Amino acid sequence: MTNEEKLKIALEKAAASLGLEAASNTIVIERSRDTAHGDYSTNLAMRLAKQAGKAPRDLAALLAEKIQEEAVEKIEIAGPGFINFFMKKDALQNVIAKIIEEGENYGKLPSKGKKINLEYVSANPTGDLHLGHTRCAAVGDSLARLLTYDGYDVTREFYVNDCGNQIEHLGHSIRARYHELFGEPLQLGDDDYHGHDLIDIAKSIKDKYGDKYLADNEESHDFFIRYGIDNELAKLKKDLADFGVSFDVFTYESDIRKGGTIEKTLDFLKDHLYESEGATFLRTTDYLDDKDRPVIKSNGQPTYFMPDICYHYNKAARGFDHLIDVLGADHHGYVNRMKSALMMKGYPEDYLEVTFVQVVRVFRDGAEVKMSKRTGKAIAHRDLVEDVGVDAVRYFFIERSQSSHLDFNYNLAMEQSSSNPVYYCQYAHARCASLLNLGEGIALDPSGKGLNNEEELSILKHLADFSSMIEGAARDRAPYKVAAYAHDLAEKFHEFYAKNRVIDRDNLELTSSRLALIKAVKIAMENALGILGVSAPEKM
């Protein structure tokens, strides 16, 4: 049981003994920001003051008297009525043995027995990844690792849109480049893809098949599309894999559509459909939406929304307890219509959760670079990773809450890549490794004996908070909190290192304790960086 839980129970009992009602969810235990305010604090007395008909400070004193909890060293009343808890040190020191024993599993929470489907990136296979995808990939992948740590059974999924207009344009664009290679003038429309990567694809077709597909017939039409999708998807997979991002399942829209799924789904939804101006609309306003949405265009073709409904029904049918989509914030209008569609099939409103990743605005050479796959002007994910490195890029995109807008200065990122805070964390890890190497042969003492100074206690407290940090970060879908934790840990370690000598051959007892502490820090750092998808090097 964590300290927070112990204190909650003790407070609940204390309140009850005074005849006050304190539901456990109204009891908030916080880590004190200032060490002068002890280890934990609660505002309970202030919240119950009205109910008790007493001044907050007086009530706090009464509560404090009634609290019985062994791990508490002393209690103080402070400020407007805070109750501050000072915990006994021995419980804190146990954390070292626990970390060393559990190793890479330290901080992992027991299985919740719940399956989550997490979909992220799902970039269309029509061109290279840009920095918006980079942020979604970093956030989605870290979120998957974080939720796994928190005890969920996570399936990582990528949805491949291999149907529709964009794909037609892809096929047409490659065909145009292919014809260009045979000396014909380039014929690209406004809606086609102008990126130069398609030239390489066209060249590879010419190398492999010569002039076989110059004829304008159905076979060559389908060939260019198929070849384009396969090549673009292979590139996406490689770029993501090089970025440390992988998926358990790739679901193709073309597979979803097989077997008349769209027709069957329309039939299922028939009570929610109506015709207007030749098109078919879904009455999503009966649920959460502010407008009804077209599912079949007046030309008889389904809109993008229709197969998306089928896809989400498909995910739901696979037995997940919860669905999470990580989407760019420009899709926010999409969430209510999809939730509505799921509710038509009987799923609760919160079955589908959408985590939005805010747009990245990119500045280079003082001007904003607008995202555009068509014109090929956007900054490519691959170029950034090559220029700055995987660890620095991942840290940069995970460091801040994904819900905040991010202005990304490309020139600055290049200049500052060597001062990226990720190295601060990695350096702490490498220092730990170095110390453990130097101290090889000295037995580690994980009892925590003799670790009493300010820096040591500060590290111990932080280490003990690992699990509650995981819980909070997972609950808030906030991998950036793991980055903040890693940075804090590094800071506390560097501070300790600067003020204390670890290896002292004349004091082996303390050295043994400190080396065990170092070992624990190293493990915690490696686990935290692992969630971020950042490496933990032994040397730098």
Next chain:
RNA sequence: GCGCCCGUAGCUCAACUGGAUAGAGUACCAGACUACGAAUCUGGGGGUUACAGGUUCGAGUCCUGUCGGGCGCGCCA
């Protein structure tokens, strides 16, 4: 015009979901390696939390309005 997100130090962002003196990084200034890695540490300046009201013991956080920015507004995806 309507809806969603946002506005915090020169810049990029935090603030444990309403708590105590609003914190980090970066940039700038001044210090610290003849003992374990200076990719580090110590100290300093830098704020009317866009603005104006309101709610209460307490507001960067909640409510209303104003200003400013981004995104989205039935047959593009």
